[in-house]
Amino acid sequence: MNNLSLDTVLFDLDGTLLDTAPDLAFALNTVLVEQKRAPLPFEQIRPWVSHGGNIMIKNGFQLNDDDPTLESLRQRFLTIYADHIADQTRLFDGMAAVLETLENKGIQWGVVTNKSAWLTDPLLHKLGLASRSVCNISGDTLPQRKPDPAPLLHACQLANSTPEQSIYIGDASRDVEAGQRAGMRTLVALYGYIGAQETPTEWGATGMLQKPFDLLSWIDQSIN
Known part of the structure; x- marks a missing residue:
């Protein structure tokens, strides 16, 4: 899709814009220890993060969907996470320069995440990003989610803006699917929380980013 204009870059949040895994892993391991379970290695938890708190609890405790303890554990996990939401969370390496470059080029950027607003909004405010983004769409902003x-x-x-003038960047297959269904070009954040068993090259995205800074070279090469 060369020779098309670009005025908006939309990011998924966890695993694409922000490295939230350390704080989410802390919350999960805290709940595990409270329940007399052994904490799990960070590298085991990291690929679960993009799939949300429910999956993190299910995987961490090895629970089925119908387990009666699932919801109470999830609520405890979210409470702990909310209290530590920006302790270690940061923009991915290089992302600060990417956002600044986009702004200097007159390209606006925003966030579209399945994370609930009561978590998304405080996190973006604490990191000083809320006022810079053109939109912050959370998982409960609309009845529909990615x-x-x-x-x-x-x-x-x-x-x-229009979908044709926008791109969406994410680290999960649902991100690419949502972007495609919206009529946008899509990029996969390979630096994000993608499990070893996942095959992002088969998701049908427009392109791949090994690191955040690759976005700028992709724009230079693909957009006029």
């Missing part, structure tokens, strides 16, 4: 395209289309409306 892979439904509605959140991305809503982001375009708030950004006064």
